[in-house]
Amino acid sequence: MDLAVQYLRRKPTLQEIETGWDRFEKMQDQCGFGELGLCCRNCLMGPCRINPFGESPTRGICGITADGIVARNLCRTIAVGAAAHSDHGIHIFEVLEKISQGVKLKYSIKSPQKFEQLLKKFNLNLDFEKGLVELLKLAHKAFTSLEGAMFWLEKTLTAKRFAKLKELNVIPIGVDPTIRETLHRTHMGTDADYKNLLLGAIKCSLADFLGMDIASNLSDVLLGIPKLKFSISNLGVINAKAVNIAVHGHNPLVSTSILEMTPFFHEKAKEAGAEDGVNIVGICCTGTELLLRNGIPLATNSASQEIAVLTGALDAMVVDVQCIMPSLADVCECFHTKLITTMSIAKIPGAMHVEFEPETAEETASKIIETAIEAYKSRNRKLVDIPNICQETMVGFSPEAIFELLLKINEKEPLKPFIDNVVLGKIFGIVLFAGCNNYKVVQDYNFINMAKELARHNILLVATGCAGGAFGKCGFLSPSALHICGEKLQEVLIELGKYTGFNRPLPPVWHMGSCVDNSRVIRILSAIAETLEVDISDLPVAASAPELMSEKSIAIGTYAVSLGVTTHIGVTPQVLGGREVTEVLTNKITEILDAKFIIETDPFIASQKIIEHISNKRKKLGI
Amino acid sequence: MKPKEERKLSTLRGMTIIFRPKLCVLCRSCELACAVSKSKSKNLFTAINEKPIPQQRLYITKTADEGIVSQQRCEHCETAPCVAACSLGAIERDPISLSILIDTEKCIACMFCVDACEKKVLKILKIENEAPVVLKCTHCVEIPTGPECVRSCPTKALVVSLASKFVLTHSND
Structure with a gap:
C-alpha cells in the first residue's frame, strides 16, 4: 500500500474532494450481468442479457448464446486495446515520416544505434536517409497489409512460434485491417461461433503486439534507447519550492518537448518566486517514458493520479492520451492547478486545451510552461502538503541496456551467463509484471505481495507500465530492496551489479518501460528461446497483471498467451458468464498455444500457481 | 440457515420489502443477487457453476401492452x-x-x-x-445486512420497511 496516497486520501481537510475510491464505493454493487460479460448492446433489438442461473432468457434476441456474447465482447475489447496502441505508434510514425520528408522539426533521431539495429534486422542495407524512408515504408506496410505484418512478425518472433501461429491462421492482416475485421465479425449476425471468435481475438491481439512493437521501436529511434540510470519515485518528488508540471498519459511526444524547453524557463520561474525553477514529474506511462529515457522522477501511478493534485503543489497537469480520468478537471478545480489537454482526440470538459502538432511543438511546450508559471503565482501555500515519501529508483532496463551489460561479462555469447544461471536455478524463472491499477484491489497490494512471494523463490521480476510505477513507489526498484530476493538471486544481482559502473547491485525488479514497451520483454524472451532453440512457451517464464483495468491490458494479456507466456490475471475478467469460453481460456487453449490464462484474485495463491507453472516448465526442460 | 435459537433478534423484525415500480429500470440486479444469496458460495462468479444451480425467488416482469412493471415475490x-x-x-x-x-x-x-x-x-x-x-423468499433473515435484493437495487426501487413507518414516510410515492 502506498503511504503517501493513504495520507492524502485520509486527510480530514481533503475529505470533501471526491476521488476514484469514493466513486468506486458509490458504484457498488456493480451489475452482475456486466461482471459476467453477459450483456450485449451490439444492436438496437437489444440490450440483451442472459440469465447466468439457467432461467430464461438463455439466448439473445438474435439467438446468440452466452458464450457467443462473451467471446464477441472480448473481441471488441481487444480491438479497442489494439487500436489504442497502434494509434500511439502512428503518432510517433508521423513525426518520423515528417523527418524523412525533410520537414524542419525540433525532433531528430536520437538513437542512430537503434535505427541501424532495425535496418539490420529487416535486411535494409541503405544509407541513413534512404534507410529511414524504407524503414517507415515497412512499418506502414505492417500497419496496412498482410505481407508487411507477416514480414515484421517473422523477424520478431521465434521461428517455432511463428510457424505455430501461421498454422493456426491467426497472423494479422496488418494492424489496421485486423482491427477492422475484428469489429466486423462482432457485428450483429456475423460470427456466432465462440471458438472462431476466440481465434479472432488471438489474431487481433497479435495485431496489438505488432502495433505495439512498431510503436516501441520507433519511439526508441526518435527519442533514444533507455539506459540504466537512477531516479526517484513517489509523491515526495513534487517540489514545494518549484513550479511543478506533471505529465500524464502515454504519448511521449508532448512531454519530451516540454522537458526540452524547461531549461529556458528556469529564470522566469525564479522571477515568479519559485527558487528551484521548473520541476517536471511523471504520472502513469508518460511518466514512465520520461523516467526511463531522461530520469525524470515519477510521482505516482494510475489509480492515484488525482491524489497528485491533492498535494496542492502541482501548477499544471499536462495530459495526452489514455488512462486520464475525466474527474481530474473537478479535482484541479479545487486547487490552482491547470489541467491542460493536448491531443485532438482527448479533450476533457473543464480543462484548457492546447493543441499539439509536431511542427509547433516548441511553441506549444513554451505556452504550457508559461501557463504553469502563471498558475504558480496563484498557488495557495496553506494548501500545500507534500508527503515526504520518495524512493530511490533504478530504471532503464531496455533489451539493449541488458545486452550491453551482459556483453561486458561474455563478449561472444552475451546471453550465456544469464542462461547458465537459469539452468543452475540461481534464477528460478522470470515473471513479467504488467498492467494497471484497479480500485477493485487495494492499490499496489497484489503487486507488492506477489513480488515479495516470487522474489523469495529466486524468480527474477521485470515490470512495465503502472506495475513498474507501483514497484518504484514502494522501493522495489532500488538496489537496497535486495533483501526481498532469495539468496541465490541476490548473488546473481550483486554479481551483475559489478558491471553497471554504479558499484551497486541490480534491483529485484527490472523496470523495462511503459505499457507500450511490453514488446521489449517479448524481444528478450525470443532472444533467449532462439539461443536455446526452443519456443517461448518452453521457457520457465510467466506474466502477471494482478490489478489490470484497461482494454489495452486485456489485449496485452491475450497476446502474451498467444506468444506462449502463461498469464495470470488478478481481477475477475468479464468472461465468466460464458462457461465454455472460460474453460477454453483457462485450460483448453494450452492445446493450441501451449500457454493459458490463470484467473486468481488472491495474490498468495496466484504466486503459488505461478511458481508451480515455472517448476513444471523447468522439469520439462530437464533443469 | 442457522437454527432459530442461534439467530439474533433481527432489527428488521416484521419487515416488508416495498417495490416502487416507478423507480425500477428492469436491470434485474435483484434477481441475480437473490440467486447468489441462496447459493452455497455466496459469490456470483462461483455460484453460476454450482450444482444444483442456485435459483432466484423473485421475478421482475413488465406487461407487454401497458408496460406496467411488477415484482413477483412471496x-x-x-x-x-x-x-x-x-x-x-x-x-x-x-x-x-x-x-x-x-x-x-x-x-x-x-x-x-x-x-x-x-x-x-x-x-x-x-x-x-x-x-x-x-x-x-426468505426475506434473507440469515443475512445480517438484510435482504440482498434490496441491497443490490441501484435505483432504490426496492426498500425495506417496517410497514407502519412506510405509511408515514412514503405515502406520496
Missing part, C-alpha cells in the same frame, strides 16, 4: 394460505423475524403450499437424484 401474507395448507407444519411464521419460512427438514415438497398460494409465487425446483425443493 409477500409473507398476514394470513398465509400456504401455512394453512401444510399438514406437516413445515411452513410457518418465524417467531423472531415474523417472516414465513420453510423448514427444509420437514418439507417433503408435496406441492400443497404451491397450489394454495394466491399470488402464485411459490415454485418447485426439481433436482436430479434428489428430493425436490420449494423455492420461496
Whole structure:
C-alpha cells in the first residue's frame, strides 16, 4: 500500500474532494450481468442479457448464446486495446515520416544505434536517409497489409512460434485491417461461433503486439534507447519550492518537448518566486517514458493520479492520451492547478486545451510552461502538503541496456551467463509484471505481495507500465530492496551489479518501460528461446497483471498467451458468464498455444500457481 | 440457515420489502443477487457453476401492452394460505423475524403450499437424484445486512420497511 496516497486520501481537510475510491464505493454493487460479460448492446433489438442461473432468457434476441456474447465482447475489447496502441505508434510514425520528408522539426533521431539495429534486422542495407524512408515504408506496410505484418512478425518472433501461429491462421492482416475485421465479425449476425471468435481475438491481439512493437521501436529511434540510470519515485518528488508540471498519459511526444524547453524557463520561474525553477514529474506511462529515457522522477501511478493534485503543489497537469480520468478537471478545480489537454482526440470538459502538432511543438511546450508559471503565482501555500515519501529508483532496463551489460561479462555469447544461471536455478524463472491499477484491489497490494512471494523463490521480476510505477513507489526498484530476493538471486544481482559502473547491485525488479514497451520483454524472451532453440512457451517464464483495468491490458494479456507466456490475471475478467469460453481460456487453449490464462484474485495463491507453472516448465526442460 | 435459537433478534423484525415500480429500470440486479444469496458460495462468479444451480425467488416482469412493471415475490401474507395448507407444519411464521419460512427438514415438497398460494409465487425446483425443493423468499433473515435484493437495487426501487413507518414516510410515492 502506498503511504503517501493513504495520507492524502485520509486527510480530514481533503475529505470533501471526491476521488476514484469514493466513486468506486458509490458504484457498488456493480451489475452482475456486466461482471459476467453477459450483456450485449451490439444492436438496437437489444440490450440483451442472459440469465447466468439457467432461467430464461438463455439466448439473445438474435439467438446468440452466452458464450457467443462473451467471446464477441472480448473481441471488441481487444480491438479497442489494439487500436489504442497502434494509434500511439502512428503518432510517433508521423513525426518520423515528417523527418524523412525533410520537414524542419525540433525532433531528430536520437538513437542512430537503434535505427541501424532495425535496418539490420529487416535486411535494409541503405544509407541513413534512404534507410529511414524504407524503414517507415515497412512499418506502414505492417500497419496496412498482410505481407508487411507477416514480414515484421517473422523477424520478431521465434521461428517455432511463428510457424505455430501461421498454422493456426491467426497472423494479422496488418494492424489496421485486423482491427477492422475484428469489429466486423462482432457485428450483429456475423460470427456466432465462440471458438472462431476466440481465434479472432488471438489474431487481433497479435495485431496489438505488432502495433505495439512498431510503436516501441520507433519511439526508441526518435527519442533514444533507455539506459540504466537512477531516479526517484513517489509523491515526495513534487517540489514545494518549484513550479511543478506533471505529465500524464502515454504519448511521449508532448512531454519530451516540454522537458526540452524547461531549461529556458528556469529564470522566469525564479522571477515568479519559485527558487528551484521548473520541476517536471511523471504520472502513469508518460511518466514512465520520461523516467526511463531522461530520469525524470515519477510521482505516482494510475489509480492515484488525482491524489497528485491533492498535494496542492502541482501548477499544471499536462495530459495526452489514455488512462486520464475525466474527474481530474473537478479535482484541479479545487486547487490552482491547470489541467491542460493536448491531443485532438482527448479533450476533457473543464480543462484548457492546447493543441499539439509536431511542427509547433516548441511553441506549444513554451505556452504550457508559461501557463504553469502563471498558475504558480496563484498557488495557495496553506494548501500545500507534500508527503515526504520518495524512493530511490533504478530504471532503464531496455533489451539493449541488458545486452550491453551482459556483453561486458561474455563478449561472444552475451546471453550465456544469464542462461547458465537459469539452468543452475540461481534464477528460478522470470515473471513479467504488467498492467494497471484497479480500485477493485487495494492499490499496489497484489503487486507488492506477489513480488515479495516470487522474489523469495529466486524468480527474477521485470515490470512495465503502472506495475513498474507501483514497484518504484514502494522501493522495489532500488538496489537496497535486495533483501526481498532469495539468496541465490541476490548473488546473481550483486554479481551483475559489478558491471553497471554504479558499484551497486541490480534491483529485484527490472523496470523495462511503459505499457507500450511490453514488446521489449517479448524481444528478450525470443532472444533467449532462439539461443536455446526452443519456443517461448518452453521457457520457465510467466506474466502477471494482478490489478489490470484497461482494454489495452486485456489485449496485452491475450497476446502474451498467444506468444506462449502463461498469464495470470488478478481481477475477475468479464468472461465468466460464458462457461465454455472460460474453460477454453483457462485450460483448453494450452492445446493450441501451449500457454493459458490463470484467473486468481488472491495474490498468495496466484504466486503459488505461478511458481508451480515455472517448476513444471523447468522439469520439462530437464533443469 | 442457522437454527432459530442461534439467530439474533433481527432489527428488521416484521419487515416488508416495498417495490416502487416507478423507480425500477428492469436491470434485474435483484434477481441475480437473490440467486447468489441462496447459493452455497455466496459469490456470483462461483455460484453460476454450482450444482444444483442456485435459483432466484423473485421475478421482475413488465406487461407487454401497458408496460406496467411488477415484482413477483412471496409477500409473507398476514394470513398465509400456504401455512394453512401444510399438514406437516413445515411452513410457518418465524417467531423472531415474523417472516414465513420453510423448514427444509420437514418439507417433503408435496406441492400443497404451491397450489394454495394466491399470488402464485411459490415454485418447485426439481433436482436430479434428489428430493425436490420449494423455492420461496426468505426475506434473507440469515443475512445480517438484510435482504440482498434490496441491497443490490441501484435505483432504490426496492426498500425495506417496517410497514407502519412506510405509511408515514412514503405515502406520496
